[in-house]
Amino acid sequence: MNSKLYFGAVEHTRYQPVTHKFSYPIYFYGLDLDELGQLDREIAMFGYNRLRPASIHDADYLDDRPQSIREKLVRILARQYPQKTVSSIFMITSARYLSYVFNPVSFYYCFDNAHAVTAMVAEVNNTFGERHVYIPEKRKSTDSDGEKTTYHAQKAFHVSPFNNLEGEYEFHFPVPDKTLDVRIDLIRDNDTVFSARLRGTPIPLTSRNLFKMMIRHPAMPHLTKPRIFMEAARLYFSKHLTYHKKPDPVSPMTIKQKK
Numbered sequence: 001m002n003s004k005l006y007f008g009a010v011e012h013t014r015y016q017p018v019t020h021k022f023s024y025p026i027y028f029y030g031l032d033l034d035e036l037g038q039l040d041r042e043i044a045m046f047g048y049n050r051l052r053p054a055s056i057h058d059a060d061y062l063d064d065r066p067q068s069i070r071e072k073l074v075r076i077l078a079r080q081y082p083q084k085t086v087s088s089i090f091m092i093t094s095a096r097y098l099s100y101v102f103n104p105v106s107f108y109y110c111f112d113n114a115h116a117v118t119a120m121v122a123e124v125n126n127t128f129g130e131r132h133v134y135i136p137e138k139r140k141s142t143d144s145d146g147e148k149t150t151y152h153a154q155k156a157f158h159v160s161p162f163n164n165l166e167g168e169y170e171f172h173f174p175v176p177d178k179t180l181d182v183r184i185d186l187i188r189d190n191d192t193v194f195s196a197r198l199r200g201t202p203i204p205l206t207s208r209n210l211f212k213m214m215i216r217h218p219a220m221p222h223l224t225k226p227r228i229f230m231e232a233a234r235l236y237f238s239k240h241l242t243y244h245k246k247p248d249p250v251s252p253m254t255i256k257q258k259k
Helices: 033-042 070-082 208-216 225-238
Strands: 004-014 020-032 046-048 055-056 088-091 105-111 117-125 130-134 135-142 148-154 168-171 178-186 191-204 254-256
Touching: 004 208, 020 033, 020 191, 020 225, 033 046, 033 070, 033 088, 070 088, 070 105, 105 191, 117 135
Parallel strands: 046 055
Antiparallel strands: 004 020, 004 191, 020 088, 088 105, 105 117, 117 130, 130 254, 135 148, 148 168, 168 178, 178 191
């Protein structure tokens, strides 16, 4: 199977108006969406749209239509890029653990028939019960290291109360091979003001490996939100950053989650 289990770290670095950095260990999944049914049948403790210690549910992703994750994503992509062919999709995400999940961001690598990346998608959730789908545009540029490909999208979704909606995201999406290393930079006036990075090393997604990961890190999937609130408290009380009240959604790609 193509699906993987990753162990690595999530890192945030704030450069302006103050410096602030943190890194936390994390485990997460790289899932071939065409394998979800097979994973449900073959991986003990893993379920697809049913109760298991770890599970993936279609309703947790994208919009609330009663379709599979793959069907929803292909439909969303077709509205913006009707000419693109999507043969397979590899999703980077965290699964529900004991029926709970909070995914700050999930990434979708969309491949064509030749297994070349035809589109990248980032699905972002905030702590206010909203999610936003970014379909960034690909750009090629040349620097001292040669030609590189990045993806860009105007910031259009409120996540941190210490950032407003100004700026552009630059996404770095190396295709997962021996490691995964995704980075998102927030650019304002040609300066990087914030950077988030997700990196991890894959192991096969097997019943044995999943069981060992859950035993070694039993609380890890439930720590994401507490860590977000703890870092926000540090920024507000220790570094005295300005708090920006959440604005009303401005983009049709922002989805209010059902409660």
